Amino acid sequence: MAESESRYLKPLPAISSLNQPYWDALKRRELRMQQCDGCGRIWYPPSPLCPGCWSRKFTWTLLSGRGRVNSWVVFHQAYFHSYENDIPYNVVEVELDEGPRILSNLLDVANHDIRARMPVEVYFDDVTDEITLAKFKPRASE
Amino acid sequence: MANFDLKDRTAIVGVGNSQYGRRLMRSPIDLAADAIANALDDSGLSRDELDGMIVSFGSPIGADADAIAQLLGLKLRTYNQTWAHGRFTASCIQWAAMIVNAGMADAVACLASVSFSGMRRPMMGGASDREGAREAGGGHGEDPAYGMTSPGAGAALVARRYFDRYGTNSRALASVPVAFRKHASMNPAAIMREPFDVEEHQQSRYVCEPLHLLDYCLINDGAACVIVTTSERARDLKQPPVYISGMQGLPGGSEEFIWAYPGLGVVQQSVFEYEAGLQPVYKMAGVTPKDIDALFTYDAFSILAWIALERFGFCKPGEAPSFTQNGRIEIGGELPINTNGGLLSEAHIMGWNHQVEIVRQLRGEAGLRQVTNAEVIQWANAYGDSIIYRK
Numbered sequence: 255m256a257e258s259e260s261r262y263l264k265p266l267p268a269i270s271s272l273n274q275p276y277w278d279a280l281k282r283r284e285l286r287m288q289q290c291d292g293c294g295r296i297w298y299p300p301s302p303l304c305p306g307c308w309s310r311k312f313t314w315t316l317l318s319g320r321g322r323v324n325s326w327v328v329f330h331q332a333y334f335h336s337y338e339n340d341i342p343y344n345v346v347e348v349e350l351d352e353g354p355r356i357l358s359n360l361l362d363v364a365n366h367d368i369r370a371r372m373p374v375e376v377y378f379d380d381v382t383d384e385i386t387l388a389k390f391k392p393r394a395s396e
Numbered sequence: 397m398a399n400f401d402l403k404d405r406t407a408i409v410g411v412g413n414s415q416y417g418r419r420l421m422r423s424p425i426d427l428a429a430d431a432i433a434n435a436l437d438d439s440g441l442s443r444d445e446l447d448g449m450i451v452s453f454g455s456p457i458g459a460d461a462d463a464i465a466q467l468l469g470l471k472l473r474t475y476n477q478t479w480a481h482g483r484f485t486a487s488c489i490q491w492a493a494m495i496v497n498a499g500m501a502d503a504v505a506c507l508a509s510v511s512f513s514g515m516r517r518p519m520m521g522g523a524s525d526r527e528g529a530r531e532a533g534g535g536h537g538e539d540p541a542y543g544m545t546s547p548g549a550g551a552a553l554v555a556r557r558y559f560d561r562y563g564t565n566s567r568a569l570a571s572v573p574v575a576f577r578k579h580a581s582m583n584p585a586a587i588m589r590e591p592f593d594v595e596e597h598q599q600s601r602y603v604c605e606p607l608h609l610l611d612y613c614l615i616n617d618g619a620a621c622v623i624v625t626t627s628e629r630a631r632d633l634k635q636p637p638v639y640i641s642g643m644q645g646l647p648g649g650s651e652e653f654i655w656a657y658p659g660l661g662v663v664q665q666s667v668f669e670y671e672a673g674l675q676p677v678y679k680m681a682g683v684t685p686k687d688i689d690a691l692f693t694y695d696a697f698s699i700l701a702w703i704a705l706e707r708f709g710f711c712k713p714g715e716a717p718s719f720t721q722n723g724r725i726e727i728g729g730e731l732p733i734n735t736n737g738g739l740l741s742e743a744h745i746m747g748w749n750h751q752v753e754i755v756r757q758l759r760g761e762a763g764l765r766q767v768t769n770a771e772v773i774q775w776a777n778a779y780g781d782s783i784i785y786r787k
Binding site: 265305326345 | 521522523525528529530531532533537539540541542543544545546549552553554556557560601602603604605606650661662663664
């Protein structure tokens with residue numbers, strides 16, 4: 255599958271010992287984040303310890319993949335050649351139901367239809383054999 | 397609890413700058429030489445009396461402290477350099493104040509010398525902007541895997557969140573860059589001097605929506621320097637001292653995102669009502685926001701002026717959009733901001749050009765853009781760092 259990898263020219267995430275489980279989970283189509291075994295806090299980005307109580311005991315817990323748009327931007331200028339054909343493209347900040355906020359792209363919606371607090375759900379985008387990105391699609395409000 | 401009181405114990409005694417411009421085709425060390433030499437001339441100090449230096453923003457965009465010291469033949473007892481970010485401008489001056497008080501140097505040159513021109517693509521958010529790929533994300537909220545890159549995008553994310561939270565918009569925000577350009581039109585050193593109005597701002601292209609091109613700072617070359625020494629020594633020098641009356645450091649932590657005050661709710665910040673105005677800098681200087689004759693702030697993007705106004709209690713959260721209308725932040729208004737034109741219009745020298753302007757204002761040397769009876773001027777950032785200067 256090296257052929258498909260070579261076709262993906264956009265930037266890929268930097269994998270570290272801290273975030274490896276996050277990316278491994280996405281590859282299995284699971285959105286997982288660290289949850290403190292002591293105080294129950296769920297946090298992102300990955301950290302060596304609970305930013306709340308400093309416990310080093312945590313579990314990579316499965317999240318619902320649901321959340322809402324907290325803020326968003328639309329790029330009209332490409333800073334990477336590989337994004338030139340996508341202009342204008344959105345970047346959304348999704349606030350997950352479990353609390354943490356992550357940056358992503360919102361698919362299946364026109365940029366001018368994006369709204370704050372719009373309900374969204376995760377979509378697993380296998381961009382290479384190694385990397386799956388957590389993107390989002392609108393979901394019906396309930 | 398401070399165990400020694402630095403209020404009014406140090407002063408700026410000399411300021412200098414190079415030419416500001418686009419594609420000056422001069423190395424940052426060359427530009428730094430102009431700024432340092434001009435600041436020394438201004439102060440009356442000799443080169444050999446300069447025994448400290450703090451450089452903000454070194455290689456690859458700027459000149460590194462060690463190279464400047466070597467090539468300019470300086471004899472330094474103490475020098476240092478910060479990480480390549482504009483938010484360290486106040487920190488450099490604060491550290492200089494501490495250094496001279498601690499006796500580790502007598503006169504400290506604080507400066508940045510930058511050559512952004514021609515480096516924009518690789519350095520400001522592009523594929524070779526290694527900072528964007530930093531572990532846990534870039535310092536401006538970058539996440540290149542989702543196409544989120546460049547400092548302006550982080551500011552745009554804050555602007556959208558702010559618009560939504562407080563029910564305002566880009567048209568209201570235009571008052572900030574319009575005012576700063578008006579100031580620049582009175583400043584012979586400014587790179588961009590042609591005034592524009594709200595309509596022209598609205599019609600300028602989007603770079604990262606909701607921010608327009610005219611919400612973005614310039615990309616340019618230049619250097620600016622200020623020299624700090626003890627107030628005791630300053631009184632014997634050529635220029636009237638400009639005292640460092642109050643200061644507060646650069647805060648950090650999970651509630652702090654460089655483009656937003658705490659509580660706004662971007663990145664991992666909580667959402668809460670920020671209690672503005674309760675800032676240590678005012679206590680140290682013994683003043684309140686009402687005593688500030690002019691405000692200077694890091695304006696890489698227009699929204700940052702709103703954030704700074706609210707963070708430092710000039711108005712309440714959500715009130716900056718109305719606060720900045722009707723000439724209130726212009727020269728002649730209640731609180732002139734960035735009378736040099738700021739990064740948006742004078743030049744992007746990491747805020748060092750603002751420090752030079754503050755000193756000139758307090759000395760009454762600002763010409764057409766002089767603020768009447770300017771006695772107390774504050775540098776206060778969206779990030780939370782601040783210095784209060786007085787004549």
